[in-house]
Amino acid sequence: MSVDLLAALEQKFGYYEFRPGQQAIIENILQGQDTLGILPTGSGKSLCYQLPAYIQQGLTIIVSPLISLMQDQVAQLQLQGEKQSIALNSTLNWSAQKFVLTHLKNYRFLFSAPETLNRPDVLAALCQVNIQTLVIDEAHCISQWGVDFRPSYLKLGAIRQQLQPKATLMLTATATPKVQQDILEKLALPKAQKVIYSVDRPNIFFDVIQCADRQAKQAQLLTLIHQLQLPGIIYFSSRQSAETMAQLIQQQCHIPTAFYHGALSTKDRYLIQQRFMTGELKVICATNAFGMGINKADIRFVIHYHAPVSFESYLQEVGRAGRDGHQSIAILLTLPDESGRQARLLEMGLPTPVMVKAFFKRPDRFKNSPEPAFELLNQLYRNRFTESEVTQMLENKRREKNESLWAFNRFVNLTTCRRQHLVHYFGEQQRIVHDDQCCALGFDTAITATLEKLKLYHLNVEEVPSDADLNLDTLEWPQVLKHIFE
Amino acid sequence: MITTDLLRFFSTDPQRVKPIYYTLRGKKTFSNLLAAKKHGYLIYFHSAADLTWGQFEHHIGQLQREQLIQPVSKNEWCLTAKGQAWCVQQPPFLTKYYNGLTMPKLNVALAQLHLAIQVLSQFQHKNKQYFPVVTDFSIQWQVRQWFQRVKRTENLSQRFEQELTHWFTLLPSAQSNFVAANFSGYQFGFSQAQLATRFKYSAYDGTLVQLDAIACLLLQLQQVPKNWPLCQQLLPSEAFLQLPLSRSTKATYALFQQGLTLSQICQSRRLKAGTVREHLLEAALLIPDFDVTTLLKRNDLAADIYFTDRLNEILELNKHEC
Numbered sequence: 081m082s083v084d085l086l087a088a089l090e091q092k093f094g095y096y097e098f099r100p101g102q103q104a105i106i107e108n109i110l111q112g113q114d115t116l117g118i119l120p121t122g123s124g125k126s127l128c129y130q131l132p133a134y135i136q137q138g139l140t141i142i143v144s145p146l147i148s149l150m151q152d153q154v155a156q157l158q159l160q161g162e163k164q165s166i167a168l169n170s171t172l173n174w175s176a177q178k179f180v181l182t183h184l185k186n187y188r189f190l191f192s193a194p195e196t197l198n199r200p201d202v203l204a205a206l207c208q209v210n211i212q213t214l215v216i217d218e219a220h221c222i223s224q225w226g227v228d229f230r231p232s233y234l235k236l237g238a239i240r241q242q243l244q245p246k247a248t249l250m251l252t253a254t255a256t257p258k259v260q261q262d263i264l265e266k267l268a269l270p271k272a273q274k275v276i277y278s279v280d281r282p283n284i285f286f287d288v289i290q291c292a293d294r295q296a297k298q299a300q301l302l303t304l305i306h307q308l309q310l311p312g313i314i315y316f317s318s319r320q321s322a323e324t325m326a327q328l329i330q331q332q333c334h335i336p337t338a339f340y341h342g343a344l345s346t347k348d349r350y351l352i353q354q355r356f357m358t359g360e361l362k363v364i365c366a367t368n369a370f371g372m373g374i375n376k377a378d379i380r381f382v383i384h385y386h387a388p389v390s391f392e393s394y395l396q397e398v399g400r401a402g403r404d405g406h407q408s409i410a411i412l413l414t415l416p417d418e419s420g421r422q423a424r425l426l427e428m429g430l431p432t433p434v435m436v437k438a439f440f441k442r443p444d445r446f447k448n449s450p451e452p453a454f455e456l457l458n459q460l461y462r463n464r465f466t467e468s469e470v471t472q473m474l475e476n477k478r479r480e481k482n483e484s485l486w487a488f489n490r491f492v493n494l495t496t497c498r499r500q501h502l503v504h505y506f507g508e509q510q511r512i513v514h515d516d517q518c519c520a521l522g523f524d525t526a527i528t529a530t531l532e533k534l535k536l537y538h539l540n541v542e543e544v545p546s547d548a549d550l551n552l553d554t555l556e557w558p559q560v561l562k563h564i565f566e
Numbered sequence: 567m568i569t570t571d572l573l574r575f576f577s578t579d580p581q582r583v584k585p586i587y588y589t590l591r592g593k594k595t596f597s598n599l600l601a602a603k604k605h606g607y608l609i610y611f612h613s614a615a616d617l618t619w620g621q622f623e624h625h626i627g628q629l630q631r632e633q634l635i636q637p638v639s640k641n642e643w644c645l646t647a648k649g650q651a652w653c654v655q656q657p658p659f660l661t662k663y664y665n666g667l668t669m670p671k672l673n674v675a676l677a678q679l680h681l682a683i684q685v686l687s688q689f690q691h692k693n694k695q696y697f698p699v700v701t702d703f704s705i706q707w708q709v710r711q712w713f714q715r716v717k718r719t720e721n722l723s724q725r726f727e728q729e730l731t732h733w734f735t736l737l738p739s740a741q742s743n744f745v746a747a748n749f750s751g752y753q754f755g756f757s758q759a760q761l762a763t764r765f766k767y768s769a770y771d772g773t774l775v776q777l778d779a780i781a782c783l784l785l786q787l788q789q790v791p792k793n794w795p796l797c798q799q800l801l802p803s804e805a806f807l808q809l810p811l812s813r814s815t816k817a818t819y820a821l822f823q824q825g826l827t828l829s830q831i832c833q834s835r836r837l838k839a840g841t842v843r844e845h846l847l848e849a850a851l852l853i854p855d856f857d858v859t860t861l862l863k864r865n866d867l868a869a870d871i872y873f874t875d876r877l878n879e880i881l882e883l884n885k886h887e888c
Contacts, residue, residue, distance in 0.1 A: 151701040154701065155697050155698060155701060158696075158697070159695050159696060159697050160695065161694050161695050166703065167701075167703075171701070171702060171703070172702075172703045172704065173704055175704075176704045176707065179707075180703075327763075338757065338759075338760070339759070344757070344759065345758065346699075346700070346701055346702075347677070347680065347700065347750075347757075347758075348757040348758055350697045350698070350699050350701075350750075351699065351750055351755045351756070351757045352757055353697060354696070354697045354750075354755065355755065357697075553764065555743060555746075555747050556739075556743055557734050557739070557742040557743050557745070557746035557747075558731070558734075560746040560747060560749060560754070561727050561730055561731060561734075561746065563751070563752075563754055564683065564687040564749060564751035564752065564754055565686065565687060565690055565723040565724070565726065565727040565751075566690075566723075566727075
């Protein structure tokens, strides 16, 4: 089996070996065993369902929480040359959805959200085809104990029973033991195999720099961009900051930089992704909308200009660095009074007790409210949660978020090994042997020395466009047509 | 959309702001359409479909705070002297071909064209692995069908390039440069945000530049289809150009053209008198050669002051246009 798997891996993906955890999961799937796979970000989780889909006949259904994530995954497959993939969601009009449902046999991969899968017409059509694997991506969303809980994921237990896939694969990068247990209970799969690999990414150095104030932080970022080996990603908590800093980096560092956030058109998002993937762009200033589906191996740094929304998000975001296994760095820039800002972010999108009361008094009034808080209440209501259950759940969620934030703040302010704290938070007993390639103890006051030590110091000079003809400042349409078609 | 994008909708004549918002959002009620036509911004119908009322109100407040517009009465506003000077110093992009009422699916046409260009460019460079710039399944499907039909055409890329060249020569060169730089192809592509910065357009103006260009192409395809064999197959003009009337209004208008009186139309379509009046007011406003006098003659419904007043207003408006 192993030899064949390696041959298939090389033939389909051009890799010569599996990353930790992949082979065990793939073997389980091929043997029809339900599996919970917890692999760190950047460990190649998608390959765990893609390879079996090429070896066995039948449809692989991937449940995904977000439309943008589905589209990214389909685009990623299309980039690999796979045309038999589709995202069944509200972006398809009625006739296109009907077409997909009547031609399911033509597809190898179908991405969808739980709400869509639960539709009678969708279920009926899917029950007519041979379903090889039901993949539940971001499986931690099913757990009420998790910070990313999505009520619609609760339907998946019943959906799985109706679809009767040969195997169910639950994938996540971050799940504490409590969340793991919850996932298996909610999907009624107590006997599922568990393949768990450490969340630790030894080739990423964890660093925190405390800046005196906002101006100092901005100056520190520009200095870092001058000195860091490229390419890299900088995360911001707002679209405006991402845009402003992208412009500043372009102007002051003369490094090809773009901003990326949820308000960009799909076309612009893909253009930026593509230019980043091909190396034309060196730095991306992004909100947390960036990264899902990004599979660039040589990202050397991830900087958090603002603190992430949770410890789980932090791990996901820094995990985009160093997928090629080479030394990389995660730097968090912090201010002495940053926790207040985080606490406010934490409350964003969560309904207050007053909102819950008002909603349950007249749910129909809030049916079409675009407010995220009411959207969440609508989802819970549709899933038949009572007012007291919702109140309790939100209280739990707030507590979980607080705990996650508290743990993250501890991580930021720690003077001992941050990596040890991180693996403990995610329920691992692993004992980290701290050395000078591991993380900064306390706040880093000599970042240049750190970068030199890690061999990530690289003085970036102004980049000259590789092809002067394609300089946007002098570009004329006849040149564009010539370049595109000739 | 940025605040000053809204200045183009104001003048020294007092006007209400709600019709501006509903026009941008694409809400088709007679009173909005009438106000938009009266103040000359009807072509911008549905050009900012995502704009929320909150954002719009914020922009209006900002314009007032910056003393670019001023209230004339409780609901009416006009440009201040400072606002007029701004419009002269920083004129917005003015469309020549675009009409949101008759071209409701220009975004789809543009996306189809962008994807087709990407597909052909990658095909020409023998590259099969790339991110498609459009993820919408139905657009991908249309382009795939088109590509299957045309891919055996001799010198395909060259011919397609010729058609695009022909199109760009019809536009001002700055507009062509902007539109072309936003194409994606083999190792090429600039995002609209980058382009807007380079060309000093707001995002809204950048969108209008693109929509106006694709509107020009569609009108050409309609007028001389034989000159554009590849583009015509990709963007059949009948799919993208339409009468400015909604389906139900069209049906009412068709009966009116057949010579039926208004009460006969009500009977035939089983509609209330008010609905038929609203349909015919819309037709009178939007169909250029609509005969208002005949409509008044054939009006055998009970007298309605609102209806006759609005018709007179349309007659007055048409006189000014003549």
